[in-house]
Amino acid sequence: MSLVEWPRTVDDAIALQERLRTQVITTSAPDLHIDTVAGLDVGYRDTGLCNDSVVGVCVVFDAKTLAVLDEVVVEGTTDFPYIAGLFAFREMPVLLQALDRATVTPDLLVADGQGIAHPRRFGLACHLGVHTGIPSIGVAKNPMGRFDPPGTKRGSTSDVVMDGADGDEVVGRALRTQDGVKPVFVSVGHKIDLDRACTEVLRLAPRYRLPETTRRADTLTRQSASPAGS
DNA sequence: GCGACAG
DNA sequence: ATCTTGTCGC
Numbered sequence: 001m002s003l004v005e006w007p008r009t010v011d012d013a014i015a016l017q018e019r020l021r022t023q024v025i026t027t028s029a030p031d032l033h034i035d036t037v038a039g040l041d042v043g044y045r046d047t048g049l050c051n052d053s054v055v056g057v058c059v060v061f062d063a064k065t066l067a068v069l070d071e072v073v074v075e076g077t078t079d080f081p082y083i084a085g086l087f088a089f090r091e092m093p094v095l096l097q098a099l100d101r102a103t104v105t106p107d108l109l110v111a112d113g114q115g116i117a118h119p120r121r122f123g124l125a126c127h128l129g130v131h132t133g134i135p136s137i138g139v140a141k142n143p144m145g146r147f148d149p150p151g152t153k154r155g156s157t158s159d160v161v162m163d164g165a166d167g168d169e170v171v172g173r174a175l176r177t178q179d180g181v182k183p184v185f186v187s188v189g190h191k192i193d194l195d196r197a198c199t200e201v202l203r204l205a206p207r208y209r210l211p212e213t214t215r216r217a218d219t220l221t222r223q224s225a226s227p228a229g230s
Numbered sequence: 231g232c233g234a235c236a237g
Numbered sequence: 238a239t240c241t242t243g244t245c246g247c
Binding site for chain 2: 042123
């Protein structure tokens with residue numbers, strides 16, 4: 001595959017997000033069955049600059065047993081600097097390559113970052129979902145909005161809100177995946193509703209704070225970016 | 231002008 | 238994201 005009209009400037013990137021945000025669907029299809037879930041993540045060598053060497057990872061899990069069905073690691077480079085809000089333009093290319101090489105087409109994509117919990121309501125998870133047509137969600141370690149601490153028990157949630165045209169907008173949820181741990185921040189990417197998104201994340205995180213998808217993808221990421229790879 | 235700001 | 242060992246605690 002290839003990306004059509006991929007922006008090179010900040011202005012073009014923002015314009016593209018403004019144009020694509022209208023395509024996002026925040027509801028689940030009646031027949032949405034999630035049997036396989038993919039965790040996507042990117043690792044870096046030299047950060048901050050533009051042409052950094054990166055490693056894209058796609059790990060596919062059996063949603064029910066959490067068994068790993070496939071793992072793909074792709075090396076590449078990025079030509080976009082890290083800018084909060086334009087994060088997707090840095091990771092999308094290599095992530096799509098990794099996803100393409102997977103032998104199993106996942107029913108759900110779990111991105112390391114935000115979905116619609118984004119200044120223009122179009123974070124990385126939305127980019128991935130709209131581009132592929134596959135339902136997607138964003139699971140971030142840090143919030144992109146205001147929220148009150150959720151209850152202390154696993155499964156507790158609280159709304160994450162951001163300023164919108166009509167006042168406050170609920171853009172995601174702070175979700176406690178384990179008793180007493182810092183919550184993760186879940187937001188819809190595409191073709192799935194927030195409740196379902198949280199349910200899936202809880203199922204993916206039976207033991208640790210972060211879902212197995214991001215944990216495994218993260219491990220593979222540095223296993224190929226730090227030691228003696230490339 | 232100042233502080234915030236996913237990975 | 239990344240630099241990075243041992244250590245405090247359940």
